Amino acid sequence: MKLKNNTVVVTGGASGLGAAVSRKIIEKGGSVIIADLNAESGNNLANELGPKAIFALTDVTDSDNINDTLDLAQAQPGTFRAVVNCAGILAAGKVVGKNGPHCLDTYAKVINVNLVGTFNVIRLSAARFITNEPDDENERGVVINTASVAAFDGQMGQAAYSASKAGVAGMTLPLARDLAREGVRVMTIAPGIFDTAMMAGMTEEVRAGLSATVPFPPRLGRPDEFAHLAAHILENTMLNGEVIRLDGALRMSAR
Numbered sequence: 001m002k003l004k005n006n007t008v009v010v011t012g013g014a015s016g017l018g019a020a021v022s023r024k025i026i027e028k029g030g031s032v033i034i035a036d037l038n039a040e041s042g043n044n045l046a047n048e049l050g051p052k053a054i055f056a057l058t059d060v061t062d063s064d065n066i067n068d069t070l071d072l073a074q075a076q077p078g079t080f081r082a083v084v085n086c087a088g089i090l091a092a093g094k095v096v097g098k099n100g101p102h103c104l105d106t107y108a109k110v111i112n113v114n115l116v117g118t119f120n121v122i123r124l125s126a127a128r129f130i131t132n133e134p135d136d137e138n139e140r141g142v143v144i145n146t147a148s149v150a151a152f153d154g155q156m157g158q159a160a161y162s163a164s165k166a167g168v169a170g171m172t173l174p175l176a177r178d179l180a181r182e183g184v185r186v187m188t189i190a191p192g193i194f195d196t197a198m199m200a201g202m203t204e205e206v207r208a209g210l211s212a213t214v215p216f217p218p219r220l221g222r223p224d225e226f227a228h229l230a231a232h233i234l235e236n237t238m239l240n241g242e243v244i245r246l247d248g249a250l251r252m253s254a255r
């Protein structure tokens with residue numbers, strides 16, 4: 001798809017990887033709906049990016065909320081043709097820790113936001129995409145999800161997070177197959193370690209230690225590098241049903 005004159009909804013678009021994607025879409029001539037729980041950051045970013053960026057207070061676990069946001073996307077000039085799922089939360093805890101078994105509510109919350117929330121946005125967006133006029137490549141829409149390298153090599157204490165991201169990776173192909181006839185593509189990016197708010201609070205020592213675990217380049221990923229890949233996926237019609245690791249050849253160790 002071409003970004004120019006099309007509208008993209010970016011969940012988690014107010015911060016980190018999602019904010020970089022929101023910026024990239026504006027840079028490439030598209031319109032963006034920044035769909036996030038964080039109103040302050042979302043409004044600030046929308047103001048910075050100008051009239052083609054709109055903030056919509058959205059909780060990806062709430063279907064009515066998502067539908068309101070998609071209504072807004074469809075009300076923009078041009079066509080609502082893509083969604084980039086970046087909303088996500090992190091939680092850590094061993095299956096049995098110092099204080100006993102893993103909190104089940106925490107486990108369920110991570111699955112609910114990262115996996116069920118992502119699926120919820122996909123199913124409601126896809127229902128709209130299939131009503132689009134196909135473009136000159138016969139394409140009606142594109143979905144990009146964000147998993148993590150933890151989907152494949154989760155560390156100790158990452159059972160909940162890894163399960164949620166493995167779910168996102170695992171549903172990529174069947175979703176692409178489900179939507180192929182309608183000309184809607186589904187792709188997932190599995191980032192390594194990126195320099196975002198999720199990583200804030202790390203001391204320089206921890207940051208240097210993490211950077212050293214990345215074979216090349218030995219540093220944290222830059223959010224713009226994620227956005228660059230997301231834009232490429234949107235524009236390259238042949239990419240479909242695949243999970244791409246974006247990690248500098250990082251393979252996470254057990255701890």
Ligand SMILES: NC(=O)c1ccc[n+]([C@@H]2O[C@H](COP(=O)([O-])OP(=O)(O)OC[C@H]3O[C@@H](n4cnc5c(N)ncnc54)[C@H](O)[C@@H]3O)[C@@H](O)[C@H]2O)c1
Binds near residue numbers: 011146148191193
């Ligand atoms: N930063 C990394 O190193 C890294 C690595 C692998 C995967 N990821 C994944 O990338 C995605 C983006 O992470 P980030 O590093 O940019 O984090 P971030 O914390 O900077 O941004 C996440 C955004 O998601 C929003 N959000 C959280 N719950 C939401 C909900 N229920 N509805 C709508 N919005 C919600 C937050 O308000 C926040 O703005 C996440 O899914 C994360 O798991 C990040």
